[in-house]
Amino acid sequence: TARRDPHPERAIRMALRGTSYPSVPEVSVLWSRDGAYVWRVRGDTVEQVFVRIVRRNEARVLVEGPLQEGDLVVEEGVQRVREGTPVEILERAPETASAGGVA
Secondary structure, eight states, X not given: XXXXXXXXXXXXXXXXXXXXXXXXXXXXXXXXXXXXEEEEEXXXXXXXXEOEEEEEETTEEEEEXXXXXXXXXXXXXXXXXXXXXXXXXXXXXXXXXXXXXXX
């Protein structure tokens, strides 16, 4: 007979070795004929940054590219943005700045 685990909520923590990648909201990733990219905020404007998608995790995407920890990427209105478009940061989401993930 099968025994039922008396602690089904028990969590297992595993330390995995791998490469750390920036994590961005899935809605921030756009596509062109040259590949995937995001709009990175630089001061009060934006710049296009090409990335390679490493893995999708729910509503976030691990990417490889020239993003750094703390970089902000555009989440809303991405279709209306062009290189050098002035932007205003209304609210900084806690994980919008590229938080690392491991793949």
